[in-house]
Amino acid sequence: MKTIVVDDVQQNHATIQRCPQIRPQIRPLWATAPQIGQPTEIATGLWLLSLPLSAALDHINVYILEDNQGWTLVDTGSCVPLCQSALENALSQPPFGHRPVTRVITTHFHPDHIGLAGKVCERGAVLVTSRTCWMQTRLLTLDVHPVAQPHEIRFVQNAGMKGIELEAFRRRSPSNYAQIVCPIPAAYQRICEGDTLQIGDRTWTIRMGHGHAAEHVTLWSEDGYVITGDQVLPGISSNLSVHPSEPHADVVSEWIDSCKRFSRLASDDMLCLPAHNIPFYGISARCQQLINSHLTVLDRLLKNLSQPRTAIDCLEIIYRRSLKPHERGLLIAETIGYLNHLYHQGLIEKEKNLENAYLWHTR
Numbered sequence: 001m002k003t004i005v006v007d008d009v010q011q012n013h014a015t016i017q018r019c020p021q022i023r024p025q026i027r028p029l030w031a032t033a034p035q036i037g038q039p040t041e042i043a044t045g046l047w048l049l050s051l052p053l054s055a056a057l058d059h060i061n062v063y064i065l066e067d068n069q070g071w072t073l074v075d076t077g078s079c080v081p082l083c084q085s086a087l088e089n090a091l092s093q094p095p096f097g098h099r100p101v102t103r104v105i106t107t108h109f110h111p112d113h114i115g116l117a118g119k120v121c122e123r124g125a126v127l128v129t130s131r132t133c134w135m136q137t138r139l140l141t142l143d144v145h146p147v148a149q150p151h152e153i154r155f156v157q158n159a160g161m162k163g164i165e166l167e168a169f170r171r172r173s174p175s176n177y178a179q180i181v182c183p184i185p186a187a188y189q190r191i192c193e194g195d196t197l198q199i200g201d202r203t204w205t206i207r208m209g210h211g212h213a214a215e216h217v218t219l220w221s222e223d224g225y226v227i228t229g230d231q232v233l234p235g236i237s238s239n240l241s242v243h244p245s246e247p248h249a250d251v252v253s254e255w256i257d258s259c260k261r262f263s264r265l266a267s268d269d270m271l272c273l274p275a276h277n278i279p280f281y282g283i284s285a286r287c288q289q290l291i292n293s294h295l296t297v298l299d300r301l302l303k304n305l306s307q308p309r310t311a312i313d314c315l316e317i318i319y320r321r322s323l324k325p326h327e328r329g330l331l332i333a334e335t336i337g338y339l340n341h342l343y344h345q346g347l348i349e350k351e352k353n354l355e356n357a358y359l360w361h362t363r
């Protein structure tokens, strides 16, 4: 059996389980997180606004950039009343209230990032994002269905879900994307890898990440600020889930490749402005730490696949704690991401059992 080589293995195996520890070479900008709903100026013309979320993650950081005719907003929060009122309240106060938001840049299609973009654009702002982000959001906001779809049921069956849990999954009311993402404009401004955007006095270069979301926009300013969205985060790791619409994807490879590229692009004096938690210095160190953490999990998983297991059987091996029911869906999808990665690396095989579940095992 092959072993995955982990360079400079960190002793922290808990990153995926939302480890609060930040390594010494990663320096947070502040000792405590800014107050939710209160804009904080990071540099001239560059503000962080933390918005409330009613999810496992209780906030998202959006960024407000001074622009020539008004403000550019990077990410928006979800389309839920709590978040919408916090955003509207902040944007109506000084220094923002006297000029409009003229552009909304969204990093990726997840609801906490693009949920309110349509609302802001109703007031005249232009939506600026990657083609994948725009298309995926348009598709998903239109794809409303009252019950779980056959490909979603097949996805969890393939993962090993059965019995009472599978029946509950069939009967549950699906959480439609459109419930927390308002419709986005039918036209937008596309940005691509390597493009530059002039926003006020700053020039930002666009770098695309992958794995957490396809064509995930990140913005790199000439004076050392990097808005990373969910691509690089402190304290927690980016979720690397496989979606039922693309069940064989190797999102782990995509994410690791992006992180290696960002690690090479970054320098220690660059300030990372993430979508969750506190801005920090040390992007390269954080990328390496996150890569190592994923490789450690993959190695542990591989060592436990000498006997055939379903994805659901692997949950405890990966997360090493009992999972709450609401966590299982997301973590099953992430577990399939790990298994797909080992499979695409040629390290494991899979075959289906009589219950339509894949059994994964080493060669």
Ligand SMILES: [Zn+2]
Pocket: 108, 110, 212, 213, 230
């Ligand atoms: Zn995300």
